[in-house]
Amino acid sequence: MGRSACCEKVGLKKGPWTPEEDQKLLAYIQQHGHGSWRALPAKAGLRRCGKSCRLRWTNYLRPDIKRGKFSLQEEQTIIQLHALLGNRWSAIASHLPKRTDNEIKNYWNTHLKKRLSKMGIDPATHKRKTDALSPRQLKDATTLSHLAQWESARLEAEARFVRESKVLHHLPPPPTVAPLHLDVQTVKYNPISGAIFATTTTSAAAPNCSLESPISSIHPLSAIHQYDAANPMNFPAAAFSMDAAVNTNAVLPDFVEGLTDILLENMNDQELNSSGGVVDGVPGCDVGEICSGEFEENTSYWNNVLNLVNCSPFGSPVF
DNA sequence: AAATCACTCAACCGCCCATAT
DNA sequence: AATATGGGCGGTTGAGTGATT
Structure with a gap:
């Protein structure tokens, strides 16, 4: 054809x-x-x-376009979303009101990509360029990768919802899920299927997200696709996965943060190392080497990525 | 002052997907 | 079911511009 x-x-x-x-x-x-x-x-x-x-x-x-310099907040958002979504510029743009995908794409290619490279981070994978993962690290990275896939799918679905909402004005407001906490009690990971399971209970409101998607990372994609406009609260029960023991009774964002910690802890085991020199004005680091300051940056880098996706794009504090 | 280089970003191109016929 | 069409997306290009030699 x-x-x-x-x-x-x-x-x-x-x-x-x-x-x-x-x-x-x-x-x-x-x-x-x-x-x-x-x-x-x-x-x-x-x-x-x-x-x-x-x-x-x-x-x-278009009248609703914001032009000019990107704010620090916007830069951070782009980097974080890119870590999860890759080059899905339209999906990223849906999280940055008034910015076009083309503008974000250009900004990434001309500014942010280079900046990450300078910091020793591969802009394509958002991993350290010199990473040589141990089997344990590899396992945890795989786990994190599963999470990233979940979040990627979820964010895409949300982006789609935003787009459709713009067209279909009669739709009810986006799924502003009421404050809901999931206490993760047990978490298991099936290495064969890659499936993630968790026993959870619901309780009080989660911190740090004014408008959160507590189903983040734990609901199967089908749950998102089956979003019931007439009953936005009608999400199915949660399931999650991981191959490691996780603190019980963790509120979801903390739980996700815990995953990051596992990965970063391992990175720390192998790579934590202080040295002299300067990276982009950060004292005590040489390019390509790991120092404690850089490690903290890494920790906060991934924590930010994962925290970000635990806030809905709809009026989340990120924007 | 002129030539060259590096960078930016608006615009184009080709492909994909959803929908209509 | 097959084909045509419109719209959208991501990758790439190249003109314009500023910096450097």
Whole structure:
């Protein structure tokens, strides 16, 4: 099945948009809405491909776009979300109001990627470039990887929900789950299936998240997909997994943090090492070497990643 | 002052997915 | 079921611009 071109290229203008073209596009959309992008250029009097119009609108002309320098908070959010989602720019953008995926992608490629590299972190994996994991570390990293996959899927589902909510105004508010705590009592990991199970009970409200998704990391993806708009609280019982003993009665965010600690503890065993030198203005570290300060940075780096995903994108304190 | 290099970012391209026919 | 189409996404490009030699 051949894919036809999105529009006839003959006679169509390419390259940078002129102020006149911007004005035409803006005026048309403000008056009529964009409707079919394919049909828009002719109606708006533009010699452009519909796709080009859509791009210009979504990345530049849309009124709800924030331009200019990224704040520290935004940078941190991008890095953390990238650690979980990878190059899923639209999903990342859905967590950064008023920023476009294109802008975030550019910012990542030109600034953040380099910065992480300088810090000795592989921007693709968010792991130390020199990591040589022991079997135990590998096991824990695998566990963390499972979690990351869960969170990745969940965040994507949430991003989808945000997108759909923008279109379907009649939908009820997003699933602002009432404060709910899950006391993790037992946690088991099936190494064959990779499944995660936990016995949990619900109790009081979780700290640190003003609007949390306490189901984070513990509900199967199907639970997200089966989100019942009429009854947002109707989530199925929780299940979780890990191959290690975990403090019982941990409130979820602490529990997740505990996972990080396990991984980082192992990193610490092998890599903790102090030395002289300077990394990006951090005294006492040489590039590519681990020092205690850097270890703390790492700890907080991953803790931030995991804490972040335990806050819903809907009005979470991150933004 | 001119040439070269490095960087940024708007825009394009090709692919994929969902939906319509 | 097969095909066509529109919209969206991520990767890449290249013009513009500032910094350096």
